[in-house]
Amino acid sequence: MKRILPRIGTGAGLVAVALVFLVPLYWLVRSSLMPNEQIVAWPPKLIPTEFTLENFARALELAPFGQFALNSVIVAGTSTLLNVAIAVCTAYAFAFLDFPFKRALFLFMLGALMVPGHVTLLVNYITISNLGLLNTYAGLILPGVANAMATFLLRQHFLGIAPEVLEAAELDGAGHLRRLWAFVLPMSRPIVITVAVTTLIGEWNGFVWPLIATNTVEMRTMPIGLMYLRSVDGFEEWGPIMAGTLLVALPMLLAFLFAQRHIVAGFAGATTLRR
Amino acid sequence: MTTQSAGGFLHSFRPSRRGLLTGAAVAIALPLLASCAPAGGSAQVFGQPAGKLPSQYEGRRRIVFWNPWGGENNERILGYVQEFNDSQDEIYVEAQLQEGYDGTEQKFLAALQAKEVPDVIGLGDMSWPRFYLNDTLEPLGGYFGGDFTEDAIHPVLLEEGKVRGELYWLSYGRSTPLFYYNRDAFSKIGLPDRAPETWDELREWGKEINGFSYNGSPMKVRSYSGSDDWYIQGNIWSFGGAISRDMDITVAEAEAVAALEFDRALIHDDKAAYLSEDFTGDFATGMVATVTTSTGSLTGLTQNAQFEIGTGFLPKGPGGSGVPTGGGGLAIPKNADPENKKAAFEFMKFLSTGSRTIDWTLGTGYMPPTKEAMESPEFQTKLKENPNYGVSIEQLEIAKLPDPARRFVPETIQELRRVIQAVYADNADPATELGKAAATIAAAAESVKPQYDAKVKA
Numbered sequence: 001m002k003r004i005l006p007r008i009g010t011g012a013g014l015v016a017v018a019l020v021f022l023v024p025l026y027w028l029v030r031s032s033l034m035p036n037e038q039i040v041a042w043p044p045k046l047i048p049t050e051f052t053l054e055n056f057a058r059a060l061e062l063a064p065f066g067q068f069a070l071n072s073v074i075v076a077g078t079s080t081l082l083n084v085a086i087a088v089c090t091a092y093a094f095a096f097l098d099f100p101f102k103r104a105l106f107l108f109m110l111g112a113l114m115v116p117g118h119v120t121l122l123v124n125y126i127t128i129s130n131l132g133l134l135n136t137y138a139g140l141i142l143p144g145v146a147n148a149m150a151t152f153l154l155r156q157h158f159l160g161i162a163p164e165v166l167e168a169a170e171l172d173g174a175g176h177l178r179r180l181w182a183f184v185l186p187m188s189r190p191i192v193i194t195v196a197v198t199t200l201i202g203e204w205n206g207f208v209w210p211l212i213a214t215n216t217v218e219m220r221t222m223p224i225g226l227m228y229l230r231s232v233d234g235f236e237e238w239g240p241i242m243a244g245t246l247l248v249a250l251p252m253l254l255a256f257l258f259a260q261r262h263i264v265a266g267f268a269g270a271t272t273l274r275r
Numbered sequence: 276m277t278t279q280s281a282g283g284f285l286h287s288f289r290p291s292r293r294g295l296l297t298g299a300a301v302a303i304a305l306p307l308l309a310s311c312a313p314a315g316g317s318a319q320v321f322g323q324p325a326g327k328l329p330s331q332y333e334g335r336r337r338i339v340f341w342n343p344w345g346g347e348n349n350e351r352i353l354g355y356v357q358e359f360n361d362s363q364d365e366i367y368v369e370a371q372l373q374e375g376y377d378g379t380e381q382k383f384l385a386a387l388q389a390k391e392v393p394d395v396i397g398l399g400d401m402s403w404p405r406f407y408l409n410d411t412l413e414p415l416g417g418y419f420g421g422d423f424t425e426d427a428i429h430p431v432l433l434e435e436g437k438v439r440g441e442l443y444w445l446s447y448g449r450s451t452p453l454f455y456y457n458r459d460a461f462s463k464i465g466l467p468d469r470a471p472e473t474w475d476e477l478r479e480w481g482k483e484i485n486g487f488s489y490n491g492s493p494m495k496v497r498s499y500s501g502s503d504d505w506y507i508q509g510n511i512w513s514f515g516g517a518i519s520r521d522m523d524i525t526v527a528e529a530e531a532v533a534a535l536e537f538d539r540a541l542i543h544d545d546k547a548a549y550l551s552e553d554f555t556g557d558f559a560t561g562m563v564a565t566v567t568t569s570t571g572s573l574t575g576l577t578q579n580a581q582f583e584i585g586t587g588f589l590p591k592g593p594g595g596s597g598v599p600t601g602g603g604g605l606a607i608p609k610n611a612d613p614e615n616k617k618a619a620f621e622f623m624k625f626l627s628t629g630s631r632t633i634d635w636t637l638g639t640g641y642m643p644p645t646k647e648a649m650e651s652p653e654f655q656t657k658l659k660e661n662p663n664y665g666v667s668i669e670q671l672e673i674a675k676l677p678d679p680a681r682r683f684v685p686e687t688i689q690e691l692r693r694v695i696q697a698v699y700a701d702n703a704d705p706a707t708e709l710g711k712a713a714a715t716i717a718a719a720a721e722s723v724k725p726q727y728d729a730k731v732k733a
Contacts, residue, residue, distance in 0.1 A: 036579060043492055062350060096360045122385060129389035135325035211378070212385055215324040215339070215371045227374050231346030235555060235575020 014209060028249070031242035032056070039238050057245035062240060063228035064217060065247055072222040075140045076203040082145040083199045084192065091154035092180050097164065106155075112148040117208070125212055135215050144203060150195040157191040161179075194266030197259040201252050222248045315461055318410075321610040322391040322672040324371065326726035332360065332367040338618050340370045341391040343379040343603060346446060347575075351638055359625045366618045368395075368602060376402055376603060383608075387411060391610040400435070400601050403444045404682040408726045413607040415442040416530040421626065425644050435676055436604055438731055445623055448641045450570040450602040451667050451674045452506055454589050459582035460489050460564045470565075471588025474513065475536055477565070477590050478545070484549040484564045498563045499538065499699050504691035506567050508599045509676050510534040515594025518687065519680030519716075521732055522724045526680070526691075527706070527713035530594060535698055535705035537592075543702045550699035570667040573640025577661070586663040588670050593636065598674040602641060685726055686719035 031039050032055050034048040034052070034101045059065065061122060094106055123145040125134075133139035169179050185192060214220055225246060229241045256263070328337050342352050347371050356370045373379040376399025383406070386392050398406065406412050415436075419425050425433055428446065436444035454470040461468060464483050471477040481496040488494070500506065511518060514537070516530030525531065542548045551557045558566035559580045567589060568576075576584055589598055605623045607616050625631065632648035635641060637657055643649045649668065658665045680687045690712040697703035 038580065040556060041581075062346065071277065082308050118505075119332065122388065126389050134389070135392065147429055175459070199529060211374060212382060216326040216369070217372070218327070227345055229346060229376075230371060230375070231575070235559065235572050235579055236553060238556070269332055 006114055026244055027243055031238060034239065035136060036237060036239045039070040039242075055239035056247070058237070059229060059244040059247065063225040063244065065222070065225050065244070066216060068220055068222045068225040069247075069251075071137075071219060072204055073138075074137055075221060076200055078137070079144055079203040080196055080200045082141065083147045083150060083203075084196050086145055087147050087150035087195060088180070088185070088192065090196045091158055092176070092184060094155045094178075094271045095123070095158035096184075097176075109148050109151060112146075115153065121208065121212065124209070128213060134213055135219050137219075138211050140210055140219075140221070143209065144206070147195075149198060153191060153195055154188070157188050161187055164206045190262045190265035192264035192266075193259055197255060198264060200255060204252050205248075277586055283604075299519040305731070307716055318609045319390075320612055321387075321608070324386070324391055324393055324593070324684065325661075326369045328367055328369075328568045335365055335367040336614065336618050338366055338395065338622060340368055340373065340619075340622065340672070341369045341373050341393040341396040342385070343376050343397040343399070343638055345372060345374050345375065348448075349584075349638060352532045353386045353633060355626055355631045362625070366621060368622050370607050373441075385667055387608075387610075390610070392610055394607065394611045394615040395542045395700055396606055396608060397447065397603050398606050399603055400449075401677065401682055401688060403436075404731075405685065406606070407443050408683060408723070408730060412443045413443060413608065413609045413611070413616055415620065418617070423624045425627070427647060429644060429646060429649065429671075430641070431600075431674070432644055435450060435600060436619070441731075444604040445606070445627065446602075446604045446644050447623075447626060448603040448635070449600060449641070449642055449644065451571050451598050451600055451670050452509055452567050452589060453522055453573070453663075453667055453670070454565065454587045455558060456585045456587070457489075457558070457561060457580075457582050458564045458585040460484070460487070460494060460584070462562065463487075464564075468585060469483055470585070471590045474510075474592050478537075478541060481541065481545060483686055485545065487564075488630075489561050489564075492562070492713065494561070495548055495713045496541065496545075497548035497565050498554040499542070499548060499569075500552045500554045500568075501693070501696040501699055502692060503689055504681075505569075505599055505601050507535065507538075507691060507695055509567075509589055509597040510537070510592065512597025512599075513589070513592030513594050514597075515592070518691075519684075519695060520680040521679055522684075522727055523711050524680055524717040524720055526687075526716065529710045532706045534707055535694070536707065537564070539553065539698050539702065540612060542699055543668055547554070550696070551709065569601065569662055570640050570642060573663060573667075574638060575640075575642075576700070580646055582661065586666045586667070588673075598675050599677045600671070600674045601677075637664075640664070640667075642671065651703070679721060679727065679731070683719045683731070684716060684723050690715050 009211075029156060030048060033051050033053075034045070035050055035052050035054065038045055038048055090109075093104065094109075105170050120143075128143065129136055130140045131139075133142065165183055165187075166179055169183055174182065205223055206221070210221045210224055211227070214224070226241065226244050230236065287640075319444070323337070324339050324341075326337070326339060328335065334667045340356070342349065342683075344352055352370055356368050360367055371393070373382050379397060380402040383392070383396060383398070383402075402410065416425070425442065432446035432449055433442070436442050436446055444507065452603075456470060458468060464487055466480055466483065471480055477496070484494060484496045508518060510525070511531045511534045514530045514534035516525065516528055516532075516534060518524070518526045518531070538548070542550070548563070553567045554566060555572050555576065558568070559562050559576055561580075561582060572587070589596060591597075607619050607623075611619065611707055626635075627644055628647065632643055632645055633651050633653045636643040636654065643654060648654060654664070676682065693713050694703075694708040697708050699704050
């Protein structure tokens with residue numbers, strides 16, 4: 001008895017925490033599959049009695065999600081690749097190279113972590129506009145490619161790699177690129193995947209910058225698509241909004257599920273810092 | 276902010292980052308706006324937002340229209356744009372959807388900084404006055420002529436886009452708040468089939484409505500919006516107060532406090548109303564028996580509610596009736612290319628005439644912008660079928676523009692939204708909150724006052 005009670009307690013706690021995350025997701029899926037009268041019905045129907053794909057059809061009618069998805073894949077994909085490549089190289093330099101003003105530059109980079117996104121919004125907009133890159137893929141991607149958080153996480157992890165390994169590699173004649181590619185990266189797989197997936201999700205979900213930096217329907221990304229479903233001061237059609245939201249969220253949900261194992265390992269690794 | 280509705284829970288999925296964007300861009304862009312205003316004389320010509328001219332329209336002048344009306348309305352606008360592009364062979368209009376009135380305003384601010392502006396822009400009633408103050412809007416009077424004169428527009432709606440006799444903003448998608456009630460519930464409860472005459476009468480009726488079991492669940496009297504201060508503007512007038520008189524901030528005076536106190540008492544003393552995330556939706560589901568919301572919701576509500584909807588004028592208070600106008604209008608940025616501006620006006624004329632105006636009105640519930648549309652057989656038939664469509668037009672006679680502070684001092688809207696949230700959600704004291712708001716708004720109004728006195732004040 002004494003042993004079972006705490007177990008039930010733990011179980012109930014786990015279920016409660018799981019529900020906090022699952023209920024909104026369930027609600028999203030449920031609402032996207034129900035006719036509008038059922039969504040707005042009071043008291044709310046927990047389980048739909050009538051299923052329909054109408055909401056998805058309507059969402060696709062109101063906004064070209066196919067084009068938006070293509071744009072999102074290009075923008076988020078390229079962004080993530082560049083982000084990771086730049087962050088890995090920068091982190092390698094901060095972790096293993098000696099160069100003048102290293103400490104100051106590192107502090108400067110940490111400072112970039114503290115600057116909220118909206119402060120740079122207008123400056124970025126004017127810069128991108130002066131470069132003639134508004135409403136282009138380059139304009140969407142460039143302002144986000146330098147990722148201080150990713151660089152910081154990677155550097156901390158790299159510092160944890162036993163120096164003997166790299167010294168041995170150097171003695172065997174391996175240059176920096178080789179040491180990075182053949183030793184550092186394989187030893188840092190979980191953290192690199194973590195950084196890649198969190199960056200991907202962040203870029204995919206980006207709303208404010210794509211909203212400001214693009215004008216035409218051909219260049220909009222998935223999250224902006226949701227804007228096409230909302231009305232200004234009319235009546236909100238929740239069905240298509242929920243269906244659209246599901247379309248936007250699903251790819252990232254899947255990406256997260258697939259990479260989940262690595263992400264857990266990555267964050268666990270990042271907490272055991274060593275200087 | 277706490278919310279108390281089924282809709283509240285959907286909040287986390289809202290794509291709108293309006294609050295964030297507003298805060299960010301207002302803070303950064305407004306101080307800079309003054310610096311980009313042309314220093315008198317002819318305006319500098321700015322670039323045009325990128326896009327493309329489809330091959331079948333090769334050789335035409337391309338016009339960019341920033342459209343704030345999303346959802347179904349965007350579908351309608353795109354239809355009119357298509358119709359316009361096919362109706363002639365000189366101009367190609369490209370409509371680019373922006374994020375509602377607030378989002379469009381922020382993007383226009385940024386665009387002015389980047390010197391890249393659209394040729395036509397839909398601006399909300401509380402956005403355009405500040406662009407006017409900063410000399411960024413084109414006077415439109417000179418563009419009228421031929422078969423399209425200022426006389427075509429409903430006089431009240433025309434006047435609202437004017438400053439000192441010159442038109443800067445052509446009403447389009449205009450609205451007033453309406454009092455909506457659930458006819459089915461009213462009849463079951465035994466209330467008369469009309470909107471209450473006064474706020475006191477509403478409170479009396481509220482005692483019978485509150486807790487009434489409608490479709491098996493207890494009904495409340497009203498749901499309130501925490502993100503729109505438009506409604507409290509009207510209520511303040513009906514209690515005899517004002518947000519400001521010219522740039523004198525009067526929002527902490529006793530009458531204005533009494534207006535907010537009425538809502539507070541209905542929510543927290545009577546427990547008959549609440550702050551809702553989707554206050555219009557809650558009315559459609561039958562959770563509340565009445566709501567004050569835009570005429571622009573009429574068509575959507577009529578289609579989606581499972582009961583018959585009644586509408587009426589807003590109830591009166593001790594100060595008489597208080598009905599603010601709102602909604603959108605079309606403007607032309609001063610710094611657009613001169614030839615583009617002419618073409619842009621052609622498009623504005625197209626939107627404001629012919630079958631488009633009637634389709635727009637019937638499809639949304641927004642007020643018909645022209646006399647032609649109001650008198651059209653289609654609209655008259657609709658009126659007979661559903662008299663609700665006529666209520667806003669009748670009410671327009673007693674409606675007026677929001678007070679100057681709300682139109683010219685952006686902090687007013689942010690402060691009032693903060694106040695109504697604090698009072699509706701947390702039972703804060705209206706006098707204290709409005710006192711704080713008045714101080715903030717007055718400080719902000721100081722910097723606007725010189726421009727206001729020079730360019731607006733009669």
